Amino acid sequence: MTDHHPNAPLELTRATSNGPLAEQVQAPEDLDRHDGNVAAPAVERGQASMITVSDLSFYYGAVQALTDVSMRIPPRNVTALIGPSGCGKSTFLRCINRMNDLIEESRVEGSIHIEGQDIYSPQTDVVELRKRVGMVFQKSNPFPKSIFDNVAYGPRVAGIRSRTALEEIVESSLFQAALWDEVKDRLDASALKLSGGQQQRLCIARALATGPEVLLMDEPASALDPASTARIEDLVSELKEHYTIVIVTHNMHQAARVSDQTAFFFEGRLFEMSETAELFTNPKQKKTEDYIGGRFG
Amino acid sequence: MCAAVSVLTTLGIVVVLLSQARGFFQEVSLVEFFTDTRWTPLFEQKHYGILPLVSGTMLVAAGSALVALPVGLCTAIYLSEYAAPRFREVVKPVLEILAGIPSVVYGFVAVVFISPIIREIFPSADVFNAASASLVVGVMILPMVISLSEDVLGSVPQALREASCALGASQFETIVRVVVPAALSGIVASFLLAVSRAIGETMAVTLAAGATPNLTLNPLESIQTMTAYIAQVSMGETEHGSTGYNSIFAVGISLFVITLLMNLLSQWVLSRMREKYE
Ligand SMILES: Nc1ncnc2c1ncn2[C@@H]1O[C@H](COP(=O)(O)OP(=O)(O)OP(=O)(O)O)[C@@H](O)[C@H]1O
Ligand SMILES: [Mg+2]
Numbered sequence A: 001m002t003d004h005h006p007n008a009p010l011e012l013t014r015a016t017s018n019g020p021l022a023e024q025v026q027a028p029e030d031l032d033r034h035d036g037n038v039a040a041p042a043v044e045r046g047q048a049s050m051i052t053v054s055d056l057s058f059y060y061g062a063v064q065a066l067t068d069v070s071m072r073i074p075p076r077n078v079t080a081l082i083g084p085s086g087c088g089k090s091t092f093l094r095c096i097n098r099m100n101d102l103i104e105e106s107r108v109e110g111s112i113h114i115e116g117q118d119i120y121s122p123q124t125d126v127v128e129l130r131k132r133v134g135m136v137f138q139k140s141n142p143f144p145k146s147i148f149d150n151v152a153y154g155p156r157v158a159g160i161r162s163r164t165a166l167e168e169i170v171e172s173s174l175f176q177a178a179l180w181d182e183v184k185d186r187l188d189a190s191a192l193k194l195s196g197g198q199q200q201r202l203c204i205a206r207a208l209a210t211g212p213e214v215l216l217m218d219e220p221a222s223a224l225d226p227a228s229t230a231r232i233e234d235l236v237s238e239l240k241e242h243y244t245i246v247i248v249t250h251n252m253h254q255a256a257r258v259s260d261q262t263a264f265f266f267e268g269r270l271f272e273m274s275e276t277a278e279l280f281t282n283p284k285q286k287k288t289e290d291y292i293g294g295r296f297g
Numbered sequence B: 001m002c003a004a005v006s007v008l009t010t011l012g013i014v015v016v017l018l019s020q021a022r023g024f025f026q027e028v029s030l031v032e033f034f035t036d037t038r039w040t041p042l043f044e045q046k047h048y049g050i051l052p053l054v055s056g057t058m059l060v061a062a063g064s065a066l067v068a069l070p071v072g073l074c075t076a077i078y079l080s081e082y083a084a085p086r087f088r089e090v091v092k093p094v095l096e097i098l099a100g101i102p103s104v105v106y107g108f109v110a111v112v113f114i115s116p117i118i119r120e121i122f123p124s125a126d127v128f129n130a131a132s133a134s135l136v137v138g139v140m141i142l143p144m145v146i147s148l149s150e151d152v153l154g155s156v157p158q159a160l161r162e163a164s165c166a167l168g169a170s171q172f173e174t175i176v177r178v179v180v181p182a183a184l185s186g187i188v189a190s191f192l193l194a195v196s197r198a199i200g201e202t203m204a205v206t207l208a209a210g211a212t213p214n215l216t217l218n219p220l221e222s223i224q225t226m227t228a229y230i231a232q233v234s235m236g237e238t239e240h241g242s243t244g245y246n247s248i249f250a251v252g253i254s255l256f257v258i259t260l261l262m263n264l265l266s267q268w269v270l271s272r273m274r275e276k277y278e
Helices: A008-015 A019-026 A028-033 A089-096 A126-132 A147-157 A163-176 A196-209 A226-239 A252-258 A276-281 A286-292 B002-027 B030-035 B051-082 B085-099 B103-121 B130-154 B158-166 B171-200 B203-208 B226-235 B243-277
Strands: A051-060 A063-073 A078-082 A106-114 A133-136 A214-218 A244-248 A261-266 A269-275
Touching: A051 A089, A063 A089, A063 A106, A078 A089, A078 A252, A089 A106, A089 A133, A089 A214, A089 A244, A126 A133, A133 A196, A147 A163, A147 A196, A147 B171, A163 A196, A163 A226, A196 A214, A196 A226, A196 B158, A226 A244, A226 A252, A252 A276, A261 A276, A261 A286, A269 A276, A269 A286, A276 A286, B002 B243, B051 B085, B051 B130, B051 B171, B051 B226, B051 B243, B085 B130, B103 B130, B103 B203, B130 B171, B130 B203, B158 B171, B171 B243, B203 B226, B226 B243
Parallel strands: A063 A269, A078 A244, A078 A261, A133 A214, A214 A244
Antiparallel strands: A051 A063, A051 A106, A261 A269
């Protein structure tokens, strides 16, 4: 198998000082040798990898929450993360935009490359990284500001001052998040006055407004009614034309509906990962089968 | 029960103040009380214009706020957002101790150390002056501002900080654009509380600011605050029942009204913010 990563030369030059990484980049099949860790099938077929996670371990103080996770996520594609509560899905997601940096006494081992750039290297500008990697949190967390100011927050931080430019971004982001029609007449109203489902879509719009390439979504539909859930699922399917999406979900049907590939986490390890249809119809591991079948978790 | 006791006590105080002040207002007209620019109840030539005492009080309150609010808010932000939790745990109790220093000590420090320095820099300054009183009262209310503001900042949900960081904001931008605005109502309330405390402060200003009712905005001059006047007359030899003696009740009522207005203002600020965001 050859590596068609567009940034492969760059990665290889950086990796000269980092032997194991070069091996991983050149020979993704190596990843398969880690127990239970499987490279994304689309990547195996030779597609470029947007996000490459290598031997990632994460510790909250002395508690290890992730163990040796390796994964490749192709661009413009939806990856679902499933697994029982507490297995490390959110922790993994929060490693991809270095959100866990905010947690005192936490520690990361291994590496994550996004388009060939090692996001944990000292040269990486975390603020820039987070502009490229948007995040929608498990619990919706709008600012106590107006709807407009919520969505315009990222662009303003990025230095956009022009009112017309901001208005355009706010409208297109709300439109993409399927919220525009519901709020276009009350952009100055407090975001906290919106319903739970609307708040969640507002948070999606807010994340889109910074123009990210990757969108991390942590159970974006966990607290929503079926209609709002359906809207968010449609949204994910539309967004994947432009964004690389990683979505955590507890809902097997949702994972099956929206994702191209699914990763099953268990006790901090990536247990099994393959194309979604494959994983759901023909899981290789007994644990995966049991979890999907609803026998635990 | 507790509420009832405190309401009854407050009512009792108001009734006593009003009935005592009535005697005073039979002698002195409200017009003179509010418009005369001299306050000289203890002199031959008696004038009963409260303005000099009010201006003295406000001068010290404003001066101490100028010292305590910026420093207090910055320290609170540092403690809540930047300092390691262990450092914060050490500093908070130390603040409580600072808050427990008797105010007479602050007054002494103002007269013995601060005032000479001020006179060194501004030779025209009086020995007793509003500036030295403002400085020490500012330092006095500082622990209160820090402690209350830090509590409010600490209660801003971590999820808001994360949301801001996830959108590419630096920690400083997050503090300025999200954390402080989210905590603003509480911060304003802590400011108003601290300023009320400064207005009510007696001992330090009695020692440091002088005993010269003086309608001025110049902090280098000697002034007298409302509280200091009440203390002076209560402890002095003024004959009970005389107009001069009763004047302290009129001043007391005025002080009560000012503090009440401050509290109403803080209530109003808080409710305005809640309306906007809840
Ligand atoms: N801030 C934290 N400090 C310490 N331990 C944490 C912290 N956050 C999570 N953990 C622990 O790390 C482990 C993984 O948590 P994580 O939130 O990643 O699970 P999850 O798969 O997202 O679960 P859920 O499906 O319930 O959201 C859990 O055992 C949890 O208790
Ligand atoms: Mg989670």
